[in-house]
Amino acid sequence: MDREAKRALAFGTHPDDIEIGCGGTVALLAQRGFDITHVILTSGEAGSDRIPPGETGPLREREAREAAKVLGAAGVEFLRYPDGLTGFTREMKIDIIRIMRRLRPHILFVHERNESSLGHRVTSQLVLESVQAGAGPWFQEAGGRPWSPEVILGYEVWHPLGRYELAVDISATLETKLRALACHRSQTAAVRYDEALRGLARWRGVMSLSGGDAEVFEVIKASQHSFRCFAQQE
Secondary structure, eight states, rough: OTTTTOEEEEESSSSSHHHHHHHHHHHHHHHTEEEEEEEEOOOOTSSSSSSSHHHHOOOHHHHHHHHHHHHTOOOOOOEEEOSOOOOOHHHHHHHHHHHHHHHSSEEEEEEEETOHHHHHHHHHHHHHHHHHHHTSOOGGGSSSSOOOSSSSEEOOOOOOOOOOOOEEEOOTTTTHHHHHHHHHHHHSSSSOHHHHHHHHHHHHHHHOOOOEEEEEEEEEOOOOOTTTGOOOOO
């Protein structure tokens, strides 16, 4: 990757997905000078059985902004699609293409393609189709110049990846990831996601022989020398 290539973009269906699936890696890239933006498709308004949806969405957006700051992300954008995605439209694809062409990321994170959650799979398909479409002269109504990320990585949330091509050592940023996760108080008050993610990171580190705690990814797109930015630095 070009030494000047310092932009990354992370997509999540819900406000806490990025922290769960790739928070340690996002924090690592932020420490190494990357300008990172989170894009969240829904506000997670269906994510509480205690708080009305009209209050849950704004609350979860505030939590997501707080969490992004902890990870070192430059900002968060909310598309506010209805929670419970079952498909997408041409207009939604134009939204994603517009974001891609405006932010021009070199690294892109999105849900892995075979996630057990339908909403997560829809997000993955929407983003990946939009990346392909936005790389050419099509969809001129989205504006901007064609762009395609150099690296696209799929992260795990609802079930562990059965097969992965990249393990990133997040030993130095695991605690940052967990602090960011703790910002999602509406979700973590009743469920110990922190314990689960600490255990998963340790297991991934052991099984991938990374030497510490790790996050793993489906490599959807890559090029020669793509992963130097993820290597351990002394």
